[in-house]
Amino acid sequence: MGSEILLLLLGSVALLLWGVRMVRTGVLRAHGTLLRRALGSAARHRMNAFGGGIAGAFALQSSTAVAVIIGAFAGQGLVSTSAALAVMLGADLGTSFAAQLLALDVKWLWSVLLAVGVPLFLTAHTDRRKGTARLAIGLGLILLALTQMDHAIALLRDSPVMAMILHTLAAEKLLGFLLGAVLTVMLHSSLAFVMLTLSLAGSGLVGPELAVALVLGANAGGAIAPVLSLAHSNAAARRAAWGHLLIRGGTAAMLIPFAHPIGEALSTVFPNPATLVAMAHTGFNFCGSVVGLPLINVIVRLLERWIPDAELSADAGAPRHLDPSVLDNPAEALACATREAISLGERVSSMLGDSWHAIETGDPLRIKAVEQADDAVDRLHEAIKLYIVQTSRAELSEEESGRAVEILGFIMNLEHVGDILDKNLMELAEKRGRLGLSFSADGLAELHAFHARIMETMRLSLNVFTTRDIGLARRLFADKSGLRAAERDAAQQHFARLREGVAESLETSAIHLDMIRDLKRIHGHLTSVAYPILEAAGELAESRLRQRDPTPRPSGRDHGVTPARA
Incomplete structure (x- = not known):
């Protein structure tokens, strides 16, 4: 009892x-x-x-x-x-x-x-x-x-x-x-x-x-x-x-x-x-x-x-827009989280821009500045993530739940971009400076052009996240194939210099290719913001693979293919 x-x-x-x-x-x-x-x-x-x-x-x-x-x-x-x-x-x-x-x-x-x-x-x-x-x-x-x-x-x-x-x-x-x-x-x-x-x-x-x-x-x-x-x-x-x-x-x-x-x-x-x-x-x-x-x-x-x-x-990673008084109102709370996510994107964009000067010069002070910026990015990412978790404790509509997932995905990708800049690109820049190596003039120009393209993708990614415009999302998604072509061209030009015996290219070959690879990884994280927008609009195919026609052909030379359905 x-x-x-x-x-x-x-x-x-x-x-x-x-x-x-x-x-x-x-x-x-x-x-x-x-x-x-x-x-x-x-x-x-x-x-x-x-x-x-x-x-x-x-x-x-x-x-x-x-x-x-x-x-x-x-x-x-x-x-x-x-x-x-x-x-x-x-x-x-x-x-x-x-x-x-x-x-x-x-x-x-x-x-x-x-x-x-x-x-x-x-x-x-x-x-x-x-x-x-x-x-x-x-x-x-x-x-x-x-x-x-x-x-x-x-x-x-x-x-x-x-x-x-x-x-x-x-x-x-x-x-x-x-x-x-x-x-x-x-x-x-x-x-x-x-x-x-x-x-x-x-x-x-x-x-x-x-x-x-x-x-x-x-x-x-x-x-x-x-x-x-x-x-x-x-x-x-x-x-x-x-x-x-x-x-x-x-x-x-x-x-x-x-x-x-x-x-x-x-x-x-x-x-x-x-x-x-x-x-x-x-x-x-x-x-x-x-x-x-x-x-x-x-x-x-x-x-x-x-x-x-x-x-x-003095805390560069302190949030400015995460208002705790609106946590019981999911629409307002998600708007605050969106503003802070955009602020995080601007920090990562600035970090990406500063990374080029570190790559170009190998200056330890510039490299250290990028590493410190990543620490602030990590703290801000955690603050936004915790805020969205607190927001999700209230009753969310289907649309609000989807937006919360989008924001979480966006800030996670930004945090990954910061990690790549800090733990990969800056380590490569530090290694080049420590060993006293120099890129060839053409190799440096290639890296600069590739980096500039990633900066353009960063700007477009932030605009897509902010506006959720389908046209901009299509442009961002289509840029993936363009970057793959640019990566192939850069690799071919680099190997051509190796065949010619350019001393600087021979010395920095591994660093050069690793930097191209890391910049491409950053591009992949940035373009992912377009996926949920295009998926919601029904504009993504289930698979990018082309499906083989199961009907046998009379001729062994012709293996007919049919494109995947969108």
Whole structure:
């Protein structure tokens, strides 16, 4: 029986988290652009920013989501750190208002919301209608989860194990505070843990003092989540997250010694335990706003010294367009990944251009510069790949899934190009310089012409990826046969010089041919961007081999062939 009750409780918490997520994704997909625009506009003035944070968190049912969105805005320079902090403080108060609403006796509405939301979702053909349906379904799941949670906790009322655990937590308020913080970080939702505390208090399992300690822990944990989400963002975004933690988490920690008198005072005013928890949550965030708003400028100045702007600016491999605040909106997230992939392509293109000077001169400094550029390319490739993986955790349409695969394929090929430049071509250039060898004038001109052709292919490849134009994709694909002919011509001319006994060609023959081969490999990676576009348009044949006619010919001289069907 005990295990069944525990599973019911865990399932209820999971359902609550999923409901909160559906509300957030529903609002973002239906009105995400409008919401972000409103938050950005409101953040221009501190009190407007505070009010915008309240409204945003109430709509999204998540102060963490608002904190990540506005933190990303601060990182992009769209809002100041002080304005971002004001939005975050408002979001804390907004999510407590959401808890107040959910504390009302409206759980019976879950059936109505699901009965309306599910048919609307199944029949919706636009993102806005689907987002609205998600919002209704999410709210219904939240209310259903709270109903099931109340039922599970009522069954735990007579459990001696639960009584012992809660008695220990009641005696050690700091332990309750830490438990609340850790579980909130794990759940990634202070609202979810506050609602769990509300159910425990409503059933009589948690007294006023422990309820206050758990609520304080939930608020401290709710401030840690944005710090973790924005940990790999630039200095401005991280300053906003850490400032929010200093205000919200610091205030919660300072109030822990006063959990007992606060609990007693609240119990005299709010005899209903569930109401007490909701009011404790609201009261704390109201006090945090009153304390924090006047101190924002002081905190920002401290953070500017602690996390200076120059800290990440030297990292050439740091992404610039991967906005973590839009991960719940696949269309926007994939657009951000596309921009970053183009940026990666420009870096590799610059790396390819610099490689020629290293090949021509054998200068160790130029070779080292290309190798360092590849390190930055590798870091940026990993960042884009991780971002797309995070994006794929949301529900993707068939078109969005295809685009995600295209971006992954493109950046993987770019990373391979960087590796060939670093580990193959630069090693050959270093070897030639170390041995003091020189290409013949004709051999150097051939390499230069071949390299220039690869540079043109790089430009065309980036244009194909950006525009997805079928005509450009055809040109890129057709260039493969042209390059094969150019490779044959280069090889024939090189062997002609060998027959003539040109000393430079004899000395550098292996290096020359290996460079041609590596440049051709780069060309193959660059032209692969055309494949998914042409395949989607039905313009690729199943096989490039010509099929022999199985019908025997009367003459042994004529082996008829028929071309493969497209």
